[in-house]
Amino acid sequence: MTPNLTYVIVVGVLVAAGVTLLLERSLTRVLMGVILLGNGANLLLLTGGRAGGAPIVGTTDPEQMSDPLPQAMILTAIVITLGMTAFLLALAYRSWHLNGHDEVQDDVEDRRIMDLAIRDEGPGTADTEGGTGDGDDDGPVGGARPGADVVEAGRPG
Amino acid sequence: MTYLVALPVVMPLLGAAVTLLLLGRPHAQRWVSLTVLTATVAVSATLLVQSSLHGPLVVEVGGWVAPLGIVLVADQLAALMLVVSAAVTLCVLVYSIGQGMADGHEETPLSVYHPTYLVLTAGVCNAFLSGDLFNLYVGFEILLVASYVLLTLGSTENRIRAGTTYVVVSLLSSVIFLIAIGLVYASTGTLNLAQLVERLDTLPDDLRLVLQGMLLLAFGIKAAVFPLSAWLPDSYPTAPAPVTAVFAGLLTKVGVYAIIRTETLLFPGGRTATLLLVTAVLTMVVGILGAVAQSDIKRLLSFTLISHIGYMLFGVGLTSSLGLSAAIFYVVHHITIQTTLFLAAGLVERRGGSTALDRLGGLARLSPLLAVLFFVPALNLAGIPPFSGFLGKLGLIQAAVDDGGVLAWILVAGGLVTSLLTLYAIARVWNLAFWRTPHADMPADDDAAQAARTEGAVQPDRGGGGRTGAVLPGLMIAPTLALVVLGLALTAVAGPLFDLSTDAADDLLRRTPYVDAVFPGGAP
Numbered sequence: 001m002t003p004n005l006t007y008v009i010v011v012g013v014l015v016a017a018g019v020t021l022l023l024e025r026s027l028t029r030v031l032m033g034v035i036l037l038g039n040g041a042n043l044l045l046l047t048g049g050r051a052g053g054a055p056i057v058g059t060t061d062p063e064q065m066s067d068p069l070p071q072a073m074i075l076t077a078i079v080i081t082l083g084m085t086a087f088l089l090a091l092a093y094r095s096w097h098l099n100g101h102d103e104v105q106d107d108v109e110d111r112r113i114m115d116l117a118i119r120d121e122g123p124g125t126a127d128t129e130g131g132t133g134d135g136d137d138d139g140p141v142g143g144a145r146p147g148a149d150v151v152e153a154g155r156p157g
Numbered sequence: 158m159t160y161l162v163a164l165p166v167v168m169p170l171l172g173a174a175v176t177l178l179l180l181g182r183p184h185a186q187r188w189v190s191l192t193v194l195t196a197t198v199a200v201s202a203t204l205l206v207q208s209s210l211h212g213p214l215v216v217e218v219g220g221w222v223a224p225l226g227i228v229l230v231a232d233q234l235a236a237l238m239l240v241v242s243a244a245v246t247l248c249v250l251v252y253s254i255g256q257g258m259a260d261g262h263e264e265t266p267l268s269v270y271h272p273t274y275l276v277l278t279a280g281v282c283n284a285f286l287s288g289d290l291f292n293l294y295v296g297f298e299i300l301l302v303a304s305y306v307l308l309t310l311g312s313t314e315n316r317i318r319a320g321t322t323y324v325v326v327s328l329l330s331s332v333i334f335l336i337a338i339g340l341v342y343a344s345t346g347t348l349n350l351a352q353l354v355e356r357l358d359t360l361p362d363d364l365r366l367v368l369q370g371m372l373l374l375a376f377g378i379k380a381a382v383f384p385l386s387a388w389l390p391d392s393y394p395t396a397p398a399p400v401t402a403v404f405a406g407l408l409t410k411v412g413v414y415a416i417i418r419t420e421t422l423l424f425p426g427g428r429t430a431t432l433l434l435v436t437a438v439l440t441m442v443v444g445i446l447g448a449v450a451q452s453d454i455k456r457l458l459s460f461t462l463i464s465h466i467g468y469m470l471f472g473v474g475l476t477s478s479l480g481l482s483a484a485i486f487y488v489v490h491h492i493t494i495q496t497t498l499f500l501a502a503g504l505v506e507r508r509g510g511s512t513a514l515d516r517l518g519g520l521a522r523l524s525p526l527l528a529v530l531f532f533v534p535a536l537n538l539a540g541i542p543p544f545s546g547f548l549g550k551l552g553l554i555q556a557a558v559d560d561g562g563v564l565a566w567i568l569v570a571g572g573l574v575t576s577l578l579t580l581y582a583i584a585r586v587w588n589l590a591f592w593r594t595p596h597a598d599m600p601a602d603d604d605a606a607q608a609a610r611t612e613g614a615v616q617p618d619r620g621g622g623g624r625t626g627a628v629l630p631g632l633m634i635a636p637t638l639a640l641v642v643l644g645l646a647l648t649a650v651a652g653p654l655f656d657l658s659t660d661a662a663d664d665l666l667r668r669t670p671y672v673d674a675v676f677p678g679g680a681p
Contacts, residue, residue: 022329027321034328041335048343070342073291077335080298084328087305091321098314104325105318107391113450 007047014040027092027102038081042074162216162231164200165282168193173275186271187254194247201239208236213674223675224349228288233661235285241489245406245496246278248636252500253399255632277303284411290338290348301327307400315395323392330378337371351675353423369424380412383440386463394455398503405462406496410488413469420473421665433474434564438571441467445578454502454512462495471568475556482662483552490545490647497534497640519595528591530637537644539580545647
């Protein structure tokens with residue numbers, strides 16, 4: 001079986017466009033990206049099977065039939081993508097409802113830990129009352145810093 | 158006997174349909190869910206006994222013969238995973254029922270919880286039993302879609318934010334898995350695992366490596382292996398306590414199971430062993446460093462979850478029988494313990510009003526039972542002898558010492574450091590939340606805690622607010638206690654369990670029992 005070059009190029013374009021959109025902050029664009037990626041994957045599945053006539057006994061000679069299995073798998077994948085699209089749309093709508101936009105937000109708790117690290121305080125030691133927090137000062141700070149750098153680098157704007 | 162194999166998938170799905178029909182009737186829903194999951198535990202236990210006595214059990218779905226139809230295979234590994242996960246899901250269900258009854262969720266629209274929870278169980282069981290790569294994908298999708306709904310229950314602002322990340326990352330891993338399936342089918346013309354065993358062997362080495370890499374990438378995201386794990390601590394802690402518990406226990410382990418299955422059955426020979434070992438040590442160390450930095454119990458536990466996934470990869474990467482068997486033992490141990498800890502964290506949240514370490518204190522004096530429920534699994538997680546966590550780590554280290562390579566010794570060091578840091582992180586939780594004098598704004602006794610809950614809660618409490626048992630309802634304590642005991646029992650039956658996991662590992666490495674069970678007359 002020789003793969004069809006047109007298919008391969010189309011799959012590449014779909015996946016590339018999908019990945020680009022996936023990297024956006026707006027959930028609607030992410031959703032578009034997911035759909036394009038899904039279609040790219042489906043087309044790739046189709047490329048894996050033999051092309052030919054309709055795989056129905058009596059209409060086509062078995063030698064000339066296309067491979068029905070990838071088509072069945074694509075159908076399943078399309079149904080799953082449909083459900084996921086609906087769910088993501090609902091998420092985006094709810095996010096817009098709550099915040100007035102549908103942008104993917106940063107993890108608040110992550111930021112808080114990072115701020116603690118910058119102020120050179122271990123988590124949970126700020127208001128130790130009972131005096132049992134011995135040894136809390138070195139470990140957490142050392143552990144928090146690498147994580148904090150990552151968060152900082154990933155901050156938008 | 159073989160029809161039993163389909164039941165762990167079919168029963169929860171039927172149960173989900175029935176509970177969906179009973180939407181307005183929470184009592185009936187509870188009984189249906191309880192019955193279904195109890196039956197699933199029983200069937201899984203039967204499958205485990207049968208598969209260890211007579212070898213893998215196979216059912217051809219719809220009566221279509223193997224390479225054409227889809228097969229469900231219950232070998233020892235799958236049956237063992239089924240038993241543990243079914244037991245854990247049952248306990249968490251009881252816990253969530255207890256929580257729902259205490260919070261008076263009777264009239265709230267959360268009655269969609271039961272159908273979704275059962276669908277999640279069906280998806281997990283399907284993934285474990287699947288003897289077909291595409292069916293594995295479907296199993297993953299079933300459990301993921303159910304998990305999306307459970308994670309965003311109530312759709313509060315925080316859950317929507319966390320859910321977005323989780324859904325998008327999961328979708329990406331699903332697409333990668335689907336692409337890998339497309340490539341596997343295009344190069345071999347089959348997706349039946351047993352048939353793939355032979356066909357993959359005839360492929361060129363480079364092509365096999367590409368397929369293996371794609372599958373590893375997809376499963377690595379699901380299992381939260383280090384560079385692909387950032388989504389987990391962001392999303393899990395925001396969900397309701399029982400949901401977080403069942404996710405932490407099961408979902409990542411399904412990914413680990415898929416890695417074990419593909420690495421042993423489809424791609425033996427350990428070409429990615431080095432990769433697995435390196436990611437294992439990174440996952441362990443980076444994960445636990447993250448845990449040490451946290452100031453919230455649930456987030457801290459999420460990071461220990463990532464960290465301990467590294468131990469399982471460690472065992473798989475060693476590719477020896479002992480390493481694999483220790484990894485399987487560790488999976489069983491970790492499902493139980495991590496779930497228990499998250500359930501205990503849920504109880505802490507109820508009693509102390511928060512899981513933030515700087516707002517808690519003195520819980521050991523206020524609620525000694527809760528302290529025990531947290532302390533025992535916590536020590537177990539850190540690997541203190543004689544708990545099962547220690548035995549699992551001992552097995553892994555023994556396997557690494559047998560291996561004797563430089564990388565194996567680095568992993569031994571990494572494993573020990575991780576274990577020590579886990580103890581440190583857990584001890585910090587203990588010091589801050591359970592010792593110290595109680596925090597000023599913390600409710601002083603159970604009555605006050607109940608009053609504070611009732612004030613803050615949106616739903617009015619269902620009467621009896623002054624009673625002590627109302628803060629930590631018996632139905633929430635009992636399943637947590639049951640899981641703590643199960644965790645202790647793992648130590649008691651460690652010998653037979655290790656024999657079982659060794660048997661499972663040997664079968665996985667020989668590959669023939671699996672293939673022979675699917676194709677009794679030889680592979681076509």
